[in-house]
Amino acid sequence: MFCLFQPHNPGKGVKVENMGESESVLLPRSAALTVSKAKGKTYIAVIIGAGPAGIAAAVYLKRAGADPLVFERDEIGGLLRNAHVVENYPGFPEGIGGPELVELFKRQLVRWRIDTRMEEVHSVSKEGDIYHVSSESGEVFAKSVIVATGTRPKRIDIQGLEDVELSKVFYEIRDVPPAVKGDFLVIGGGDAAFDYALNLASRDIHVDVAFRGEPRCLPLLLERASRSEKIRTHAGTELKSVKEEEHQLVFGMEQEGTEKEIVADYGLIACGREPDVSVLPPELAENWKEASGLYLVGDVRRGNHRQVGIAVGDGILAAMSIIESMGSGK
Numbered sequence: 001m002f003c004l005f006q007p008h009n010p011g012k013g014v015k016v017e018n019m020g021e022s023e024s025v026l027l028p029r030s031a032a033l034t035v036s037k038a039k040g041k042t043y044i045a046v047i048i049g050a051g052p053a054g055i056a057a058a059v060y061l062k063r064a065g066a067d068p069l070v071f072e073r074d075e076i077g078g079l080l081r082n083a084h085v086v087e088n089y090p091g092f093p094e095g096i097g098g099p100e101l102v103e104l105f106k107r108q109l110v111r112w113r114i115d116t117r118m119e120e121v122h123s124v125s126k127e128g129d130i131y132h133v134s135s136e137s138g139e140v141f142a143k144s145v146i147v148a149t150g151t152r153p154k155r156i157d158i159q160g161l162e163d164v165e166l167s168k169v170f171y172e173i174r175d176v177p178p179a180v181k182g183d184f185l186v187i188g189g190g191d192a193a194f195d196y197a198l199n200l201a202s203r204d205i206h207v208d209v210a211f212r213g214e215p216r217c218l219p220l221l222l223e224r225a226s227r228s229e230k231i232r233t234h235a236g237t238e239l240k241s242v243k244e245e246e247h248q249l250v251f252g253m254e255q256e257g258t259e260k261e262i263v264a265d266y267g268l269i270a271c272g273r274e275p276d277v278s279v280l281p282p283e284l285a286e287n288w289k290e291a292s293g294l295y296l297v298g299d300v301r302r303g304n305h306r307q308v309g310i311a312v313g314d315g316i317l318a319a320m321s322i323i324e325s326m327g328s329g330k
C-alpha cells in the first residue's frame with residue numbers, strides 16, 4: 001500500500017512509502033519550489049485540490065507531457081474519504097470503500113510522480129496571461145489553473161453549539177476518530193447523512209438520524225438504514241439546541257410542534273454543502289468561464305451533481321483543453 005503524507009517541512013516535497021514492500025522514497029524536492037523562487041519557470045498548469053477531479057486532471061496532464069503542480073491542504077482524496085461504500089463508479093462491480101478508492105487514486109499520483117505540495121493555496125490572481133498562485137511557501141506562476149477545491153459543509157447555527165466541545169460535534173465523518181465509541185446523532189436527511197449513519201452502524205455504533213420533513217436520500221440507503229438495528233430515524237424533526245450534561249450531549253428537538261430531547265455522545269452534522277471558491281477573487285469566481293486558462297472542475301461547480309465520475313470527467317476535460325490549447329495534441 002502506498003501512502004503520501006505531509007512532510008515536516010512543508011513545501012519540500014511528498015514522501016512516498018510503499019509500505020507493503022518496505023520501499024521508501026522521497027520524491028525530488030519540488031522542482032516548482034526551486035524554479036518559482038528563481039522566477040524562471042511558468043507552469044503549464046497548477047491544480048488546486050487533490051480530490052478525484054484534481055487527481056484525474058493531474059494524471060492526464062502528466063501523461064501528456066505537461067508537468068502539473070498539485071496543491072492539497074488536507075489529505076489526498078478529498079471528500080471521497082467520507083464515503084462509506086462507492087457502488088456507482090464503474091470498475092468496481094462489488095463496490096469499494098471511499099478510503100480504499102482513495103488509496104488507488106494516491107497510487108496513481110505516485111506512479112506518475114506528480115509534483116504534489118501539501119499546502120493550502122491562499123489566493124489566485126491574474127496578471128496579463130499569467131496566473132499567480134500564492135501559498136505558504138510563496139508564489140508560483142502558471143499559464144492555467146485548475147480549481148478542484150470541492151465543497152465545504154454548510155454550518156448550522158443553533159443555540160448552545162458554540163459551547164459544546166468541538167471534539168464532540170463533527171461536520172465530516174473523516175474527522176471522527178476510527179476507534180470512537182458511543183452513540184451518535186446524525187443531523188440531515190440526504191445521501192451523506194444516511195451514508196454516515198450506515199458507516200457508523202457498521203462500526204457497531206448506535207445512530208439516531210434526525211431531519212426536517214421526509215428523507216431525501218436514495219431509497220436504497222433508506223432501506224438499508226431501516227434494516228439496521230443500530231439506526232433509528234426521526235422524520236419531521238428540527239434541531240433547536242444542544243447542551244452538554246454529564247459528558248453527554250442533549251439535543252433539543254421539535255417534532256410536529258412537540259419538544260423532545262435526544263441524548264447522544266456525539267453529533268454529526270450533514271446539512272448540505274456549498275462550493276469552495278475562496279481561493280479566487282470575486283471577479284474571477286463570478287466570471288471564470290470568460291478567463292482563459294481558468295478551469296473549475298468537479299464538485300466546486302456541479303451544484304447537486306456531486307459524483308466521483310463527474311469530477312473525474314471534469315478534471316480530464318480541463319486537462320485535455322489545456323493540452324489542446326498548447327497545440328501539442330494528446
Ligand SMILES: Cc1cc2nc3c(=O)[nH]c(=O)nc-3n(C[C@H](O)[C@H](O)[C@H](O)COP(=O)(O)OP(=O)(O)OC[C@H]3O[C@@H](n4cnc5c(N)ncnc54)[C@H](O)[C@@H]3O)c2cc1C
Pocket residue numbers: 048049050051052053054071072073074075076077078079080081082083084085086087088089119120121122148149150151191192193195196276279297298299300306307308309311
Ligand atoms: C458521505 C459521502 C458519500 C459519497 N458517496 C459517493 C458515491 O457513492 N459515489 C460517488 O460518485 N460520489 C460519492 N460522493 C461524492 C464524491 O465524494 C465527490 O463527488 C467527489 O469527491 C468530488 O471530487 P472533487 O475532486 O471535485 O472534490 P473533493 O473531493 O471535495 O476534493 C477537493 C480537494 O481540494 C482540497 N482543497 C480545497 N481548497 C484548497 C486550497 N485552498 N488549497 C489546497 N487544497 C484545497 C480539499 O482539501 C480536497 O482534498 C460521496 C460524498 C460523501 C460526502
